[in-house]
Amino acid sequence: MGQTQTQTEAANQPDQKKFLSGAQAIMQSLVEQGVDTIFGYPGGAIMPTYDALYDYQDRLKHILVRHEQGAGHAAQGYARMLNKAGVCLVTSGPGATNLITPIADAMLDSTPMVCIVGQVKANLLGTDAFQECDLIGISMPVTKWNYQVVDADEIPEIMAKAFYIAETGRPGPVLIDITRTAQTDLMTKPFEYIPCKSIISYKPRVEPKAEHVEAAAKIINGAKRPYILAGHGIIIAGAEKELNDFVDKTGIPVATTLLGMSSMDADHPLYVGWPGMHGNYGANVLTNSCDVLIAIGMRFDDRITGDLSTYAKQAKVVHIEIDPSEVDKNVKADAPVVGDAKAALRALLPLVNKANHSEWRAEFKKYDDEEYEKITKKDLFHEGDKIKMGEAVNLLSVKTKGEAVVVTDVGQHQMITNRYYRFKKRNSIVTSGGAGTMGFALPAAFGAKVAVPEREVVAVIGDGGFQMTLQELGTIAQSGLPVKIIILNNNFLGMVRQWQQLFFANRYSFVELQNPDFITIAKGFGIAGHTVSDRADLSNSLDTLLNSDKPYLLEIICEKEENVFPMVPAGGCVTSIRLE
Amino acid sequence: MLTNYTISVFTTNTVGLLNRITIIFTRRRVNIESLTVSETERRGVSRFTIVIKHENREFVEKLVRQIRKVTDVLAVFGYLDDEIVFNEIALFKIATPLGGVPVDVKTINLDWNAKIVHFGLDYVVVEKNGSEADIQEFYTFLKKWEILEYVKSGRVAVGKTEKGLVEFLPEEGIWEIV
Numbered sequence: 001m002g003q004t005q006t007q008t009e010a011a012n013q014p015d016q017k018k019f020l021s022g023a024q025a026i027m028q029s030l031v032e033q034g035v036d037t038i039f040g041y042p043g044g045a046i047m048p049t050y051d052a053l054y055d056y057q058d059r060l061k062h063i064l065v066r067h068e069q070g071a072g073h074a075a076q077g078y079a080r081m082l083n084k085a086g087v088c089l090v091t092s093g094p095g096a097t098n099l100i101t102p103i104a105d106a107m108l109d110s111t112p113m114v115c116i117v118g119q120v121k122a123n124l125l126g127t128d129a130f131q132e133c134d135l136i137g138i139s140m141p142v143t144k145w146n147y148q149v150v151d152a153d154e155i156p157e158i159m160a161k162a163f164y165i166a167e168t169g170r171p172g173p174v175l176i177d178i179t180r181t182a183q184t185d186l187m188t189k190p191f192e193y194i195p196c197k198s199i200i201s202y203k204p205r206v207e208p209k210a211e212h213v214e215a216a217a218k219i220i221n222g223a224k225r226p227y228i229l230a231g232h233g234i235i236i237a238g239a240e241k242e243l244n245d246f247v248d249k250t251g252i253p254v255a256t257t258l259l260g261m262s263s264m265d266a267d268h269p270l271y272v273g274w275p276g277m278h279g280n281y282g283a284n285v286l287t288n289s290c291d292v293l294i295a296i297g298m299r300f301d302d303r304i305t306g307d308l309s310t311y312a313k314q315a316k317v318v319h320i321e322i323d324p325s326e327v328d329k330n331v332k333a334d335a336p337v338v339g340d341a342k343a344a345l346r347a348l349l350p351l352v353n354k355a356n357h358s359e360w361r362a363e364f365k366k367y368d369d370e371e372y373e374k375i376t377k378k379d380l381f382h383e384g385d386k387i388k389m390g391e392a393v394n395l396l397s398v399k400t401k402g403e404a405v406v407v408t409d410v411g412q413h414q415m416i417t418n419r420y421y422r423f424k425k426r427n428s429i430v431t432s433g434g435a436g437t438m439g440f441a442l443p444a445a446f447g448a449k450v451a452v453p454e455r456e457v458v459a460v461i462g463d464g465g466f467q468m469t470l471q472e473l474g475t476i477a478q479s480g481l482p483v484k485i486i487i488l489n490n491n492f493l494g495m496v497r498q499w500q501q502l503f504f505a506n507r508y509s510f511v512e513l514q515n516p517d518f519i520t521i522a523k524g525f526g527i528a529g530h531t532v533s534d535r536a537d538l539s540n541s542l543d544t545l546l547n548s549d550k551p552y553l554l555e556i557i558c559e560k561e562e563n564v565f566p567m568v569p570a571g572g573c574v575t576s577i578r579l580e
Numbered sequence: 581m582l583t584n585y586t587i588s589v590f591t592t593n594t595v596g597l598l599n600r601i602t603i604i605f606t607r608r609r610v611n612i613e614s615l616t617v618s619e620t621e622r623r624g625v626s627r628f629t630i631v632i633k634h635e636n637r638e639f640v641e642k643l644v645r646q647i648r649k650v651t652d653v654l655a656v657f658g659y660l661d662d663e664i665v666f667n668e669i670a671l672f673k674i675a676t677p678l679g680g681v682p683v684d685v686k687t688i689n690l691d692w693n694a695k696i697v698h699f700g701l702d703y704v705v706v707e708k709n710g711s712e713a714d715i716q717e718f719y720t721f722l723k724k725w726e727i728l729e730y731v732k733s734g735r736v737a738v739g740k741t742e743k744g745l746v747e748f749l750p751e752e753g754i755w756e757i758v
Contacts, residue, residue: 136598137599140596140599140600140603141603141607144651145651145652146596148595148596165651199651200592200654201591201592201651201652201653202651202652202656297716323649324645324648325642325645325648326648327645328638328641329642329645330644378744556714
């Protein structure tokens, strides 16, 4: 085995010391925290920890990625599936800076992550040492919490705190910067891991205040045209059943946000689609007709609201949200309920009246019919030569019975996937929402598959985004996990092209790609695949993809200049939505 | 109209926390007029006193909530000027060369409620406490001498409520009174 031991690096040898080394303490903390999977990439400043990991391979599965960004997104995919922190282990300097994009992504999409990054020796801090970088400074605006460890004795407590902060309240990424000194030094006391249960300065409210719940119920019970926007908070809280119970009793139509998608069965009679820039017609327009807007576990992102000064001004707003700083941030709440979505819905259920709202619900139907005629029908039953993204996704949805975990990248294909995949199972969408990180899908799909190997995981990616992290094909091949990859290839950075067409007078500025042969690339990594460009072969091709018991890449050549509609122009009013 | 807001932030004593808090102001493009960090009557609790000017109260409220969200922050309070007692301290180093206008110690003491805290060979150091306006006025008065150096602290402030602010800290607080 290629393990090298020198006099100074031998701290991890169990027989030479009384107490654990810092590196061993990191490993032991992970084990005691219940972590079983780490996504990582070794390097100089984290080597003592990797050396300790050598002895923990039976308890901690380490997955070697090909780029630290891949580790980050894989950890996100993993975390989103299991609702527990994804763990990354990388070295200092560039290893850690490569993690910044996934960390920022996780911050915006409330994804729990614990990133353990190496740092130069304590005596070299601040000296511009080799691979030194101020990760505490760099990561500060994009982490929920970060901490630099210089003393091995601190490790168990800091690790416990990191997981507690990452996973509770509104989840988020935590970065622990561990100096090489803290890794190699021996602890001066016996190792003891006490899971963190509370922090004096950090008290996320789970149970909402009774008076707030009562006020919300009063508004809901007085509503004639109520409308629910269900967000990621439903999935994070595991409140899908509570949402369904609430909706079934109150008869209130529900839209789910991009990240809240799959929190309701797409075929539920009260499900009306999704709001936002490329969301559904009725789901957008009727935001400005409802009399009570009930937002649950969502933060009124600008991609949902468009112009705030014209957004839902007629409505009383009930905002159920765990993060108090989100209340009144973008949309003023008439009845704020700070708390966990599950607890809040449970408290609310007995207080709300049974209702039907059939007339109001019928209004959504009218808009749906128009959207179907003007957009959906053309997307799904298209007679041109080239395959449209929508028909491919629709067929995927049918063939997987809406039960796959769908991981998307960012752009047109992402919006199309969310339009046409009919989610039937909870927690089935993994996508980069707030940050819109191209390159997210391939590693995130891998991480999701690691988390839930029993589920079918399909990555739907554009040709642009795929090329940002395609090296992770190597990770997937090495793991052997049957991640299914679909590239919807239109040879364009499609969403930017669409904007240039619609808003920049057709001036296509650097959006056309000369693409590689994706199948040859996949083969180079040992992953089988094929290309389909003929509609007649699409169904069989998807069968081949889905039936493969190994990772498989299907490239679908799509119509080059397809546009995604409906579309609310950026910063526009939700009623200014365009259907063509 | 720009209004003064004084934001008192109570925190655990953590390395780098100042940065985490000021980032919130930077992100929202708010200029910090003054910032003072000090210990409090509870061991291990630090107090940041931050003064900003802003025309929109709602904006400041959002800022306060975002500061509260920082993991190591215990409590945050935003105040208008009439809700606090506040003060600043300024030091002026005044040249007193041979043959120059002598410094009028009596006027400085009695009329301006300031004092000379150090006599150098050819300069004196004058200390003045008061509001920003008091200090500004005193500065104008001192201009008849050559001002070699001028420095002013940030605002320190206590609330006008009966109880101390630490009463509002999380109940499980086990900090001993210093």
